[in-house]
Amino acid sequence: MTPTDxxxxxxxxxxxxAALVMVRASWQMNxxxxxxxEAEAQKTRADRLQDDLNEIKxxxxxxEAENRRLVELITTLDPSRIRSGL
Structure with a gap:
């Protein structure tokens, strides 16, 4: 075998x-x-769920505030109904 070969x-x-390195680099970039x-999609989903949770809270x-007010009204009208379980 000669040096040229x-x-x-x-x-x-x-x-x-070099071609394999380029293919691997391209695959890693993709x-x-x-x-x-995927991370951006999950963050968007998490943000939407957090907004929903805040709305539910x-x-x-x-x-709860309305229920307290209703209990106050019923108690004022007929306290015995509260004791008997409405």
Whole structure:
């Protein structure tokens, strides 16, 4: 095998390795973009769920206040009904 043949094989091998490195880098970049997109989607979902939870808490607070007021009214009108379980 002559030095020219060796350099020819080495050049071909280097090209194949470079191509594999490029393919791997491209795959990792695409993978990173997919994960980034998934993370953004999950954050959007979490934000929406947090907003829903806050709305539920606010509604519950209002309902509890209304119930306290209704109990006060019923107690004022007929306290015996509260003791008997309405």
């Amino acid at each position: 060796i350099f020819g094989f080495a050049g071909t091998a280097a090209s194949v390795v 993978s990173a973009q997919v994960w980034k997109g 606010d509604r519950l607070t209002r309902i």
